[in-house]
Amino acid sequence: MLASADNPFQIANMSLTTKCLVTGGAGFIGSNLxxxxxxxGAKVSIIDNLVTGFRENLEEIRGDFEFIEGDINDDEALxxxxxxxxxxFHQAALPSVPRSVENPQETHEACVNGTFKLLIASxxxxxxxxxxxxxxxxxxxxxxxxxxxxxxxEPLSPYAAAKLMGEHYCAVFxxxxxxxxxxxxxxxxxxxxxxxxxxxxxxxxxxxxxLMSDQTPVIYxxxxxxxxxxxxxxxxxxxxxAAQTDRGFGKVMNTANGxxxxxxxxxxxxxxxxxxxxxxxxxxxxxxxxxxxxxxxNSAAVEYYGYEKLVGLEEGLKRTVDWWKQSRxxx
Numbered sequence: 001m002l003a004s005a006d007n008p009f010q011i012a013n014m015s016l017t018t019k020c021l022v023t024g025g026a027g028f029i030g031s032n033l034x035x036x037x038x039x040x041g042a043k044v045s046i047i048d049n050l051v052t053g054f055r056e057n058l059e060e061i062r063g064d065f066e067f068i069e070g071d072i073n074d075d076e077a078l079x080x081x082x083x084x085x086x087x088x089f090h091q092a093a094l095p096s097v098p099r100s101v102e103n104p105q106e107t108h109e110a111c112v113n114g115t116f117k118l119l120i121a122s123x124x125x126x127x128x129x130x131x132x133x134x135x136x137x138x139x140x141x142x143x144x145x146x147x148x149x150x151x152x153x154e155p156l157s158p159y160a161a162a163k164l165m166g167e168h169y170c171a172v173f174x175x176x177x178x179x180x181x182x183x184x185x186x187x188x189x190x191x192x193x194x195x196x197x198x199x200x201x202x203x204x205x206x207x208x209x210x211l212m213s214d215q216t217p218v219i220y221x222x223x224x225x226x227x228x229x230x231x232x233x234x235x236x237x238x239x240x241x242a243a244q245t246d247r248g249f250g251k252v253m254n255t256a257n258g259x260x261x262x263x264x265x266x267x268x269x270x271x272x273x274x275x276x277x278x279x280x281x282x283x284x285x286x287x288x289x290x291x292x293x294x295x296x297x298n299s300a301a302v303e304y305y306g307y308e309k310l311v312g313l314e315e316g317l318k319r320t321v322d323w324w325k326q327s328r329x330x331x
Contacts, residue, residue, distance in 0.1 A: 188230055
């Protein structure tokens with residue numbers, strides 16, 4: 001739902017009929033966001049180096065858009081992508097804790113250097129609004145629940161540290177240069193177009209893929225770790241609202257379901273949804289950098305840009321299972 005004349009989160013001099021850039025637009029979140037932006041009338045450009053994105057995701061986007069195959073660390077590709085752009089939705093990253101533990105250098109280059117170069121280029125291109133995909137991994141293993149933005153960050157992985165640095169740079173670029181930045185701390189986003197085929201994939205997509213392929217789901221640890229899983233429609237709507245608000249610039253805001261579920265409980269729900277009841281998970285050693293518990297307080301997002309949860313966990317899981325059955329990943 002977009003802002004309207006009676007919605008206080010709309011500003012008069014900006015609309016989504018303007019030109020937008022979605023970085024990482026061939027990825028899971030980016031392609032869903034680009035799809036909705038086009039639906040709402042925006043002129044959309046996408047830049048993606050296809051390291052973790054898929055051309056097939058681009059093919060599923062309904063409507064016209066410009067695609068630049070390139071890296072946000074490439075000055076020439078970035079300059080082309082930012083031509084005439086007023087709003088940047090920065091989704092590009094190497095979104096994996098385990099991958100960052102294995103190769104911290106590539107994570108730093110993609111998430112820290114890439115975000116910094118994009119901010120510089122956005123400033124120099126007179127971009128008005130910059131919406132940054134931050135990460136709940138910044139909180140680390142603090143015991144306090146739910147997580148609130150005033151808590152001291154305690155990142156446990158190179159990925160978490162890199163995404164946290166992006167938040168700091170966004171805040172600085174607002175304070176020093178006046179760029180209207182907002183950082184949305186995503187909590188465990190899931191839904192259609194999320195790749196289940198990689199070791200680095202989100203747990204929901206891997207569980208569904210295993211169950212529907214008659215394979216054994218893998219749980220790292222005892223399965224009592226809990227997560228605040230957030231359906232993709234909520235995250236897309238949050239980005240649209242963040243693009244139109246007149247408050248919260250330079251700030252960090254949780255973007256989540258606001259509830260938590262253990263991985264053991266999650267698997268039971270998915271077994272019911274897929275009809276694969278006679279499945280026992282393979283418990284393996286905990287992974288370095290993984291957080292034990294995660295749950296968000298969304299109060300700041302509600303205050304600053306009117307966040308609302310459109311789709312709850314169970315309905316989101318149903319939609320994701322239905323999508324998987326028709327997707328290119330189905331075996």
